[in-house]
Amino acid sequence: MKKNSAVNHFKLNYSVIICSLLVIIFVTAGFSYAKIYIDIASPGIRKLPITIKSRGPSKTKKELEWIIKRDLDTTGMFEFVDPDVPGGEIVADMLVSTADGLSVILSVNDLIEGEEVLKIRLSSSKMNTRSMAHSIANHIYKVATGKKGIFRTKISYLVNSSSGRKNLRVMDWDGFNSTKIVSRGLTSGHSWSQDGQHLLYSSERKRKWKIFVRNLKQPRETVLFSSKGLNLVGGTSPDDLVSFSSSKDGSSEIYVINLRSKGLKKLTRSFGIDVSPVFSHDGKKIAFVSDRGGTPQIYTMDANGRGAARLTFEGPYNQSPSWSSNGKWITYAGRKNGKIHIFVVKSDGKDLRQLTFEGNNESPSFSPDGFLIAFESDREGARGIYIMRLNGEGKKRITPKNIKATAPRWSPYLK
Amino acid sequence: MKKVIILVLLIFAIGCTKTKYVKPTEKPAEPAEETIVEETMKPEVEEEVIEEVDIAREETVAEEELSPEEKAKSIFKDVLFDYDKYSIRPGERPKLDAVSSFLNENMGLNVIVEGHCDERGTNEYNLALGEKRAKSTKKYLVSLGVSPSRIIIVTYGEEKTLCSERSESCWQSNRRAHFVVAK
Numbered sequence: 001m002k003k004n005s006a007v008n009h010f011k012l013n014y015s016v017i018i019c020s021l022l023v024i025i026f027v028t029a030g031f032s033y034a035k036i037y038i039d040i041a042s043p044g045i046r047k048l049p050i051t052i053k054s055r056g057p058s059k060t061k062k063e064l065e066w067i068i069k070r071d072l073d074t075t076g077m078f079e080f081v082d083p084d085v086p087g088g089e090i091v092a093d094m095l096v097s098t099a100d101g102l103s104v105i106l107s108v109n110d111l112i113e114g115e116e117v118l119k120i121r122l123s124s125s126k127m128n129t130r131s132m133a134h135s136i137a138n139h140i141y142k143v144a145t146g147k148k149g150i151f152r153t154k155i156s157y158l159v160n161s162s163s164g165r166k167n168l169r170v171m172d173w174d175g176f177n178s179t180k181i182v183s184r185g186l187t188s189g190h191s192w193s194q195d196g197q198h199l200l201y202s203s204e205r206k207r208k209w210k211i212f213v214r215n216l217k218q219p220r221e222t223v224l225f226s227s228k229g230l231n232l233v234g235g236t237s238p239d240d241l242v243s244f245s246s247s248k249d250g251s252s253e254i255y256v257i258n259l260r261s262k263g264l265k266k267l268t269r270s271f272g273i274d275v276s277p278v279f280s281h282d283g284k285k286i287a288f289v290s291d292r293g294g295t296p297q298i299y300t301m302d303a304n305g306r307g308a309a310r311l312t313f314e315g316p317y318n319q320s321p322s323w324s325s326n327g328k329w330i331t332y333a334g335r336k337n338g339k340i341h342i343f344v345v346k347s348d349g350k351d352l353r354q355l356t357f358e359g360n361n362e363s364p365s366f367s368p369d370g371f372l373i374a375f376e377s378d379r380e381g382a383r384g385i386y387i388m389r390l391n392g393e394g395k396k397r398i399t400p401k402n403i404k405a406t407a408p409r410w411s412p413y414l415k
Numbered sequence: 416m417k418k419v420i421i422l423v424l425l426i427f428a429i430g431c432t433k434t435k436y437v438k439p440t441e442k443p444a445e446p447a448e449e450t451i452v453e454e455t456m457k458p459e460v461e462e463e464v465i466e467e468v469d470i471a472r473e474e475t476v477a478e479e480e481l482s483p484e485e486k487a488k489s490i491f492k493d494v495l496f497d498y499d500k501y502s503i504r505p506g507e508r509p510k511l512d513a514v515s516s517f518l519n520e521n522m523g524l525n526v527i528v529e530g531h532c533d534e535r536g537t538n539e540y541n542l543a544l545g546e547k548r549a550k551s552t553k554k555y556l557v558s559l560g561v562s563p564s565r566i567i568i569v570t571y572g573e574e575k576t577l578c579s580e581r582s583e584s585c586w587q588s589n590r591r592a593h594f595v596v597a598k
Contacts, residue, residue, distance in 0.1 A: 158538075164575070186571070186574050188539060207567070207569040209570075230546045230570055232542060247543070252543040276537065289539075320537040333537065340535065340536070362537055407537075
């Protein structure tokens with residue numbers, strides 16, 4: 001099998017990284033995250049002036065600092081102040097040691113109040129600089145906002161191989177540590193289980209589209225659902241349900257299947273195409289795409305299949321819905337002036353906003369905190385994966401330019 | 416004896432001609448398509464091969480019958496579709512008439528109908544759309560008297576496009592039902 005060198009360049013066994021990174025809290029003086037420095041729920045977020053400094057081996061500490069700043073900068077909520085310049089409101093100080101694996105003592109100080117708000121020791125048996133940096137960024141973000149950071153999450157996505165296959169891969173949310181999951185046949189619809197341990201995906205094998213499930217810590221896949229026709233995974237619910245579309249009875253309809261009992265339920269009955277069903281994070285609603293009204297549009301319905309209602313009315317072509325974690329927003333790809341762009345709309349259909357304006361943009365997927373959206377775009381030629389903030393700002397490409405990467409799906413929070 | 420030699424030489428010549436014309440089809444314009452189904456050879460080139468063989472056959476009376484599979488490749492033309500549509504355009508019907516006549520003459524062969532889409536739109540929707548295109552193609556063939564059990568359908572959505580330029584002519588050639596002979 002041919003390997004894509006650009007992808008493998010970043011390849012590391014991420015399960016080892018997850019397992020080997022130990023976090024030991026040894027001092028928790030005043031450690032309660034009592035004060036919220038940035039209220040991310042309020043409009044017109046101010047940027048928090050923050051100073052990040054470190055001591056220890058110069059190469060490692062520079063790399064850590066660089067990754068942490070890049071992480072925090074993605075949120076658009078921080079303003080970095082150099083250590084020798086006054087003006088920082090909080091200071092994150094790292095004491096880095098590479099004597100035995102990698103360990104960092106992180107202390108965060110509030111310069112206004114003059115008190116230490118966090119002191120924590122993080123250690124890893126291996127030199128997992130990236131994972132370490134992401135963990136530190138999560139701690140700093142938690143101090144600043146009171147919320148959980150997404151810097152240890154991952155994104156599953158598809159890559160076109162030179163042999164005409166379509167492979168499923170997983171990478172860190174910032175594009176690093178790409179790992180191959182499936183490289184047989186064509187793979188399309190895919191989704192994370194809500195515990196972040198499994199990937200569900202549809203793969204074509206010998207002209208049959210089957211639904212597979214794979215535990216990410218094991219190399220083996222098992223068939224969850226197989227029938228004649230087209231079977232495509234949409235999403236997962238917190239109670240182990242998998243939503244998918246199947247044309248087993250003729251027309252493509254929405255179904256749910258229980259991951260453990262394999263119990264199957266048909267939710268829609270319409271003449272046209274029904275695809276891409278995704279659960280809201282509480283598992284109570286499903287958004288999906290249907291052309292029952294003549295053109296493909298986004299609909300929502302209760303998880304039992306009742307109360308289907310059309311959500312999108314603007315534009316002739318709206319597809320691939322994704323829910324924000326609080327259920328407030330739905331992002332989707334829609335056609336406007338001959339190009340496909342990313343939109344967000346409240347789940348009641350109000351407050352429609354266009355987030356992209358260049359090239360064609362498809363397959364949006366919310367980060368688990370609902371503040372970032374991953375999507376695919378051809379704005380720079382070949383299709384690649386980008387991320388942006390919920391307000392459309394801060395767009396950046398996270399996959400290399402020499403690979404065709406599509407259909408990002410953001411993981412839930414990972415342990 | 417002379418006749419035999421001439422015959423042998425002619426067959427040899429046919430062989431050469433064949434090689435000459437078939438070779439370019441082994442390198443399609445799109446490298447990404449290289450390992451897809453072998454049957455996606457360019458019809459124009461195939462036609463040329465057959466013409467050559469037909470002329471040669473007249474001269475030599477050699478038993479160079481084309482296999483039905485090879486014939487099918489020249490008879491089967493992609494049925495094209497409108498954007499986001501899966502109904503058979505009236506102008507495409509003659510292509511289906513030709514496929515059904517071939518199948519009715521070659522009862523031992525079956526056909527695989529592949530539904531394809533252009534690259535616009537999501538993979539999932541396009542897979543479903545490709546399936547609809549394959550199904551409406553099948554339905555039309557059945558209406559012409561082909562037994563449904565002889566038609567296998569499969570969808571590739573936007574996964575196996577013939578070209579990748581962002582132009583209407585490229586998108587149109589990708590919105591197709593493609594036929595492959597199966598035994």
